[in-house]
Amino acid sequence: MSLVFDLVLCLMILGTAAASLLMRSALGGIVFFIAFGNLLGIAWLSLGAVNVALAEIAIGAGVTGILLILAHARLSAMGDPVECEPTSPWMRAAVAVICGGLIVLLSVAVLSISPTDRMGAQIATLMPALGIENPVTGVLLAFRAYDTLLETFVLLGALVAVWAIAPPGGWPQRPASLAIATPVSLTVIGTFSRVLLPASLVMAAYLVWTGSDLPGGAFQGGTVLAGGILVAALGGAIALPRADDMRLRSVLVLGPAMFLGIGLGGIALGRFLSYPVGLEKALIVAIEYALALSIGATLALLVAGKPVPPAAVQEGGD
Amino acid sequence: MEALATGHLFALTGAVLVGLGLFGFITLRHALRQLLAVNVSGAGVFLMLGGLGRGAATTDPFPQALVITGIVVAVALTAFGAALILRQAEEDHAAKEDDERGGKT
Amino acid sequence: MSPLDLLVVAPLVFMVLSLLAGGWQRSLLALAIATMAALSVWLMTLDPGTAHVVGGWELPLGVLLRADGLAQMLVPAVTLTAGLTGLYALHQFAPESHASNAQTAAFWPLYYLMWSAANAAFLTTDLFNLYVTLEMASIAAVAMAAMGSVRAALRYLLIALLGSIFYLLGVALILSRYGTVDVTLLAGMAEADFATALALALMTGGLLVKAALFPLHGWLPPAHAAAPAPASALLSGLVVKIGFVITVRLWFEGLAAAATPAGLHVLGGIGALAILFGSLQAIRQESLKALVAYSTVAQIGYLFLAFPLIAGAGHAWAGLSFHAVAHMIAKAAMFLAAGLMLKAAAGPRIADLAGLARAMPLTVTAFGLAAVSLMGLPPSGGFSAKFLLVDAALRQGQAIHAAVMLIGGLLAAVYLFRPLAVAFSGSETPVVPPKAPSMVAAPLALALAALLLGFAGGPLADLATGGAPATVAPEPLPALEDTVETASEDEQ
Numbered sequence: 050m051s052l053v054f055d056l057v058l059c060l061m062i063l064g065t066a067a068a069s070l071l072m073r074s075a076l077g078g079i080v081f082f083i084a085f086g087n088l089l090g091i092a093w094l095s096l097g098a099v100n101v102a103l104a105e106i107a108i109g110a111g112v113t114g115i116l117l118i119l120a121h122a123r124l125s126a127m128g129d130p131v132e133c134e135p136t137s138p139w140m141r142a143a144v145a146v147i148c149g150g151l152i153v154l155l156s157v158a159v160l161s162i163s164p165t166d167r168m169g170a171q172i173a174t175l176m177p178a179l180g181i182e183n184p185v186t187g188v189l190l191a192f193r194a195y196d197t198l199l200e201t202f203v204l205l206g207a208l209v210a211v212w213a214i215a216p217p218g219g220w221p222q223r224p225a226s227l228a229i230a231t232p233v234s235l236t237v238i239g240t241f242s243r244v245l246l247p248a249s250l251v252m253a254a255y256l257v258w259t260g261s262d263l264p265g266g267a268f269q270g271g272t273v274l275a276g277g278i279l280v281a282a283l284g285g286a287i288a289l290p291r292a293d294d295m296r297l298r299s300v301l302v303l304g305p306a307m308f309l310g311i312g313l314g315g316i317a318l319g320r321f322l323s324y325p326v327g328l329e330k331a332l333i334v335a336i337e338y339a340l341a342l343s344i345g346a347t348l349a350l351l352v353a354g355k356p357v358p359p360a361a362v363q364e365g366g367d
Numbered sequence: 368m369e370a371l372a373t374g375h376l377f378a379l380t381g382a383v384l385v386g387l388g389l390f391g392f393i394t395l396r397h398a399l400r401q402l403l404a405v406n407v408s409g410a411g412v413f414l415m416l417g418g419l420g421r422g423a424a425t426t427d428p429f430p431q432a433l434v435i436t437g438i439v440v441a442v443a444l445t446a447f448g449a450a451l452i453l454r455q456a457e458e459d460h461a462a463k464e465d466d467e468r469g470g471k472t
Numbered sequence: 473m474s475p476l477d478l479l480v481v482a483p484l485v486f487m488v489l490s491l492l493a494g495g496w497q498r499s500l501l502a503l504a505i506a507t508m509a510a511l512s513v514w515l516m517t518l519d520p521g522t523a524h525v526v527g528g529w530e531l532p533l534g535v536l537l538r539a540d541g542l543a544q545m546l547v548p549a550v551t552l553t554a555g556l557t558g559l560y561a562l563h564q565f566a567p568e569s570h571a572s573n574a575q576t577a578a579f580w581p582l583y584y585l586m587w588s589a590a591n592a593a594f595l596t597t598d599l600f601n602l603y604v605t606l607e608m609a610s611i612a613a614v615a616m617a618a619m620g621s622v623r624a625a626l627r628y629l630l631i632a633l634l635g636s637i638f639y640l641l642g643v644a645l646i647l648s649r650y651g652t653v654d655v656t657l658l659a660g661m662a663e664a665d666f667a668t669a670l671a672l673a674l675m676t677g678g679l680l681v682k683a684a685l686f687p688l689h690g691w692l693p694p695a696h697a698a699a700p701a702p703a704s705a706l707l708s709g710l711v712v713k714i715g716f717v718i719t720v721r722l723w724f725e726g727l728a729a730a731a732t733p734a735g736l737h738v739l740g741g742i743g744a745l746a747i748l749f750g751s752l753q754a755i756r757q758e759s760l761k762a763l764v765a766y767s768t769v770a771q772i773g774y775l776f777l778a779f780p781l782i783a784g785a786g787h788a789w790a791g792l793s794f795h796a797v798a799h800m801i802a803k804a805a806m807f808l809a810a811g812l813m814l815k816a817a818a819g820p821r822i823a824d825l826a827g828l829a830r831a832m833p834l835t836v837t838a839f840g841l842a843a844v845s846l847m848g849l850p851p852s853g854g855f856s857a858k859f860l861l862v863d864a865a866l867r868q869g870q871a872i873h874a875a876v877m878l879i880g881g882l883l884a885a886v887y888l889f890r891p892l893a894v895a896f897s898g899s900e901t902p903v904v905p906p907k908a909p910s911m912v913a914a915p916l917a918l919a920l921a922a923l924l925l926g927f928a929g930g931p932l933a934d935l936a937t938g939g940a941p942a943t944v945a946p947e948p949l950p951a952l953e954d955t956v957e958t959a960s961e962d963e964q
Contacts (some may be wrong), residue, residue, distance in 0.1 A: 055373055061379040061553065066384055066407050070391035073402055082403055082619070089410055092377060096417050096426045102433045105410075108442050113406060116442075117898040120399055120449040134396040139861040144393045152386035157380055157644055159415065164374025166422025167651040168429040175533075185739060188432035189434035195477075195526040199592065199604045200436050203611060206585045207443035210615035211450040213578035216457060257861055268439055290647035293577070295492070302488045309485055317526065321477040322527035341386045354453065356574070378648075385641060388903060398626055405633045412640050419648035429533070430647060433600055437640065440607050444633060447611060451618060451626045458543060 055095055062088045075131035079117045086110025093271035099264035100185040103256075107272040108348075115279070116352055123354075163181025180330035182196075189266065192323050192335045194363035198312065201305045201340060208301065208347050212292055215356045221293035228285040242284025249277020257341045262328060267304075267337040278349040289349075292356045297346070304343030308336050378418030388427025398455070402448045409441050474524060475514040476537035476595050479547060482507050483588035490580040497580050498562060504571075504584070505555040512548040515539055520939030523656075532652035535598045540939030542717065542793050544596040545932060549797040550594070552921060553804045554587045560914040561702035562810050565909060575700075577620045586612035586706055593714040595959045597655040599643045599726070602718050604613075606636060606682065610831035613711045614793035620698030630686075631681055635715075640677030645671035646727075655726035659941070662729040669730045676719055676739075683715030686746035687777055689769045693753075696765040701811020704761065705804035708768045713796055716775050720792070724782060725941040733780070740780035744876040746773030759820045760810050760891055764803070767846060767887065768782060771799045777873060778861055782944055786864025789944040791857050793936035796804045798853030798925055802845035805918035809839040812911060813895070816904045822891045834912050836895050841919035843888040845926075848881045853925025860933070 065088060069081035090106035093099075124131050170193070172184045179187050189197050212220070253270040260266030280286045290297040311332050315323040324332050383408050388408025395457035413434040483835035486504045493500050523538035525531060565579040596602060610632045618625035644841025647653050649667045662668055684692040692712070696704050723731045723739075757763040774795050780789035812835045817824040829836040845854035858877055865874035925932065937944070 052372055052376070055376055063382055063383055063387070063404055066387050066410075070395065070404055070407060075397065078400060078403060082406070085407070085580035086410070089414065092380075093412065093417060096373075096377060096432045097424075098417055098426045098434075101413075101417065101434050101438075101451050104438050105413075107408060108438050111407075113440050113445055116446055116449050117399065117403060120453060123453055124399065124456050127456050128406045129456050129460075131397055131399055133400060136394050136396065140422055141394050144390055148390040148393075149388040151389060152383050154670055155385060155415075155641070156379055156380035158670045159378045160375060160417065161665065161667050162378075162419055162645070162648045164371055164419045164421040164648075166420060166425050166427040169422060169425055169427050171533065172428055174531075183433045184428035185435065188428055188533070189435065191527065192529045193432055193436075193600075195535045196433075196436050196601050196604055198484075199480075199491050199601070199608060200439055201438050202487065202585060202588070203604065203607050204443045205487075205491075206582065206608060206611040206615075207447045209578050209581045209585075210618075212574055213582065214450060214454045214618050216454070220577065250440075262373060266435075268435060274541065290436065292574075296490050302491055305484070306488050309481060309488065313481065313485075316473055320524070320526070320528050321474070321481065324527075335753045348442070348446075351443070355450050385637070388637075389634075392630075398630060401630055402633075405630070405637060408634075408637045409640070412637060412644050415641075415901050416644045416647065419644070433647070436600075436604065440604060444607060444611065444629070444636075447614070448626070448633070451614075451622060451629060453616075455622045455626055456709075 054256050055092075058092055058095060059086065062092060076118075076121055079114065079121060081111050082117065083114035086114065094285060095153050100183070100266065100269070103269040104272075104318070105263060107269055107276075110274065112348055112352060119354070120353065157162075178329065179333065181333060181352060183260060183264065183266070185264075186260050186337075189338060191324070191329070194312070198308050198322070201308060201343070204344065204347050204351075205301060205305055208351055211351060211355050215292075216358065218358035219356045221291055222289050222356040222359055223236055224350065224355065225357045227279065227282045227289070227353060239284040239286060242281040246277045246281040248285065249273050249280075253277075253341055253345060254338070254354040257337045258334070260337065261334060267340040269343040270337075272344025272348060274341060275348035275352070278345060280354055282349075282353070289353050300346045301343055304336070304340035307339035374418045374421030376418070377421070378415045381411040381416075381418060384408065384414065386392030387411070398452045399449070402445055402452070406441060406445060409437065413437055474537075475511045476522075476524065477526060479508070479511050479515060479587050479594040481594060482511060483584040483591065486589070486716055487581045487584035490584060492549065499579075501562060502770075505558065506585070508551045508555065512551040515547055516544055516590060516935075518544070518545065520935070525542050531654050531657055535596060535601050536654055536656060537595050538597050538656070539595065539867065541719070542939070543935040544939065545793050545797050545936055546594045546713065546717065546800075547591055549800050550587065550590045550710055553800055553918065554583070554590070554706065556914040556918050557702045557705045557808065559585060559711075559910045560705075563911050564700060564702055564811075578615065579619070580618060582612040582615050583706070586616075587697060587907035590710045590714060596716055597721065597726075598644060599653040599655065602641060603636065603640055606639065606714060606718075608730055609711050609714050610636070611684075611705055616703035616707060617695040617699045619700050619703055619812070621694060624691070624694035624698050624863065628691045628740070631691045635678040635681030637676045638681075640678075642673075642675030642678070645674070650859040655721050659728065660728040662727050664732075666729045668727060669856060671732045672727045672735075673720060675722060676688070679715040679719045681715075683712050683719065683775075684769060685772055686749050686769060687743060689746070689750070689772075692769060693762055693765040696768060697759065697761040701808055704765070704811070705807040708807060709800040709804035711767065712772060716772070716796065718848070726945045728943045733960050735783075736780040739776045740873065743773045743776030743779065744873065745949060746770060747777065747880040748883075751880055751887065754887040755883065755890075758805045758822060760814060760822050760825065761807070761820065763887060763891065764778070764806050764810055767806075767884065768803060770884065771846065772797075772879070774858070774861065774877065777824035777876065780866075781861065781868060781870065781873065784868040786867040787860045787933065787937070788864035790933035790941050791860030791864060792937045794853060794925075794932065795857035795859060796927070797932075798845055798922055801918050801925070802842040802852075802854060805838055805842040805915045805922060808915035808918065809835050809842065812915070813839065820871065822894055825891055825894045828895040829892075831904045832912075834916055836892070838915040839895075840892055840917040841923055842915070843892065845919070847884040851926035852923045854922065855930040856926050856933075
């Protein structure tokens with residue numbers, strides 16, 4: 050794409066970022082943040098990084114946006130207007146100078162480095178051995194599988210951390226209901242959500258499968274699944290599970306456990322996380338399907354929030 | 368040449384985003400907005416990684432994968448942060464109600 | 473097979489199991505301690521510098537795991553600290569009350585996550601993998617802090633997130649500049665150009681926040697003081713060491729080319745200020761746990777005060793490694809003992825401790841023995857560490873550094889004698905029957921280990937220097953054991 054297009058895109062990214070931070074209204078800021086995330090997705094498309102674009106739009110803009118909006122709504126319901134205490138203009142000026150200085154330093158450093166595809170060629174020579182064609186999936190599930198393994202535990206750990214702060218009487222109950230209270234919109238969303246959950250399952254499965262060779266993968270697929278679960282919960286088609294539900298626990302640990310298990314299986318052949326020759330693609334796809342399922346459930350529950358006492362389940366969702 | 372310019376353009380945009388996010392983090396006095404500001408800075412770092420990995424025709428898949436990892440880690444921490452903010456607000460809310468009740472009796 | 477990956481993977485397996493185990497946490501912990509102890513022994517028997525890439529994917533693409541001297545000291549120390557803290561925690565987060573309490577259910581998965589993160593951080597040389605590791609540690613640490621105070625935890629999380637952004641910013645510059653994020657490769661490639669220097673500064677800034685070096689320590693005292701005792705022990709013992717170790721790997725190995733003497737002296741100066749500030753704050757505290765938390769702020773100062781001494785004469789590197797291990801073990805002992813003392817005391821203040829020496833002699837002894845190591849009195853791990861550091865400072869003519877360390881020791885004596893003096897005062901308090909023997913034994917065992925470290929000075933210092941990076945002055949070690957033993961005869 051042309052440089053002019055990129056230039057306009059970058060200006061819009063900076064504009065929406067500035068608006069998301071400088072607006073007085075917190076909700077307005079969040080809306081601009083979501084727009085910012087989607088524009089970033091386009092920037093990644095412009096860089097030819099479709100995998101990242103999908104992840105940015107689905108997770109960076111989508112999931113993070115919903116998280117922030119839901120937090121804002123729940124804070125408002127408790128009487129917190131989410132207003133910032135004013136800061137003195139002198140302080141703002143001083144901070145602006147410091148941040149401006151950081152931007153200048155970073156820019157000098159950035160301009161001293163010549164942009165180039167450093168490892169693409171090396172990765173391309175290794176891809177045939179994996180039997181898959183998407184190099185980003187190759188990096189995530191083979192060359193840097195160790196990073197990805199630890200990352201799945203960050204996600205799982207975050208959910209456990211959210212459980213840890215359940216209020217008294219909230220353990221081990223369900224998260225506050227997300228179901229929409231107004232009957233009319235409930236009918237519409239209710240019908241819609243019953244269709245959307247299976248559709249998201251199919252879509253997630255497709256994204257994981259295609260992720261071996263084309264853009265997509267476990268994280269993008271998992272996020273679509275999380276979206277389906279959340280819309281179904283919004284429409285009241287499903288109830289979110291209790292935190293001590295062993296079926297839930299099994300789904301949550303399935304992906305990380307499969308990853309660990311296949312990694313440990315590699316020890317029999319030499320090294321942790323080495324795939325036996327000929328089985329690379331099969332094992333990578335197996336890990337990815339299990340991961341997508343676990344990521345979908347984990348992200349959905351992360352958005353829904355901590356377990357609350359049963360009495361609060363109904364009123365907490367607006 | 369154009370690839371070079373495009374790469375630098377996105378990397379510089381990323382650098383400005385980092386500074387903007389830091390400004391927001393320091394000047395915004397509400398945890399939810401600070402959480403948003405950290406995410407803006409984080410997105411800026413990711414964009415720097417992507418921009419500086421831009422080759423003549425392709426973008427280096429290595430930083431792409433790192434950015435995807437980074438995005439997932441960021442959402443995990445943001446979700447926990449939002450949960451902490453809500454729990455904190457609940458505690459404050461409950462304390463306020465206790466005070467009011469205590470004042471009436 | 474290699475312990476380098478298993479030491480990270482095994483706690484993750486236990487995390488998964490703990491999520492499915494329900495009431496079986498006790499057996500799981502026993503299995504975990506046995507497994508980790510065996511793996512740690514295996515690690516210590518490896519030649520320093522043993523390394524391999526994960527999954528067989530070569531650098532610069534893959535992730536390198538390496539056992540250097542620092543890791544071979546710290547990982548077993550983590551096993552000891554985490555294992556004994558876990559035994560203590562079995563009673564505080566008793567699995568029998570599983571169904572009723574969110575903290576009890578969440579503690580164990582988070583505990584194993586933190587264990588894995590600490591080992592992962594000490595065993596890899598990959599700067600991006602260390603970013604993921606830092607976030608694993610952050611999640612577990614903040615969640616444990618939230619069990620004491622949500623407000624302190626929220627502050628901790630936000631500041632930790634900002635620290636991560638700065639760290640990742642440096643990683644992004646390094647990857648783009650050199651095409652690798654591996655410390656061992658960077659050691660041979662790094663140049664002292666602007667981008668590298670800026671990356672080093674940004675990463676160091678981010679890591680110092682996580683290591684809570686003054687003046688970036690503000691989040692630590694409220695979080696560490698409010699958390700439940702086993703959580704405090706893990707936070708002060710394990711988590712702050714992660715940021716420190718990564719800083720060491722950057723300054724003395726990966727980016728040593730950009731690490732100017734001026735920069736090292738700035739870090740050393742900040743370390744000196746941290747010692748003085750943290751100690752003076754600890755003296756001013758009225759609450760016991762806040763005192764112990766501020767002592768952590770002071771003790772972290774020693775780790776950075778040593779930076780400008782590393783390349784010169786003497787054995788600052790060994791002293792540094794030693795101090796990290798000794799502080800980890802002694803501080804965990806002290807937080808666990810303090811937790812028991814506060815359960816028996818009338819309130820959280822130091823003044824409420826009166827008579828406890830009579831009521832719970834073993835626990836107050838554990839507190840006192842841990843204090844001996846933290847003050848740097850012989851014979852203890854803390855003494856060996858400070859002896860090596862002061863010796864290096866004097867040999868290099870850095871009289872101010874030596875003086876700050878000695879003053880820090882005196883101030884530590886002032887703030888640590890105060891709770892002990894109160895505990896020994898008064899005699900009316902009846903003996904408190906211990907709730908569980910292992911709760912009393914855990915801090916005592918840790919405190920004794922901190923003390924015994926002083927006798928293992930020679931071999932441990934050899935171990936630390938064995939895998940030291942090339943920037944560390946290679947010099948034969950003095951007969952440390954003799955020195956320690958001579959000094960210990962003067963005591964009492």
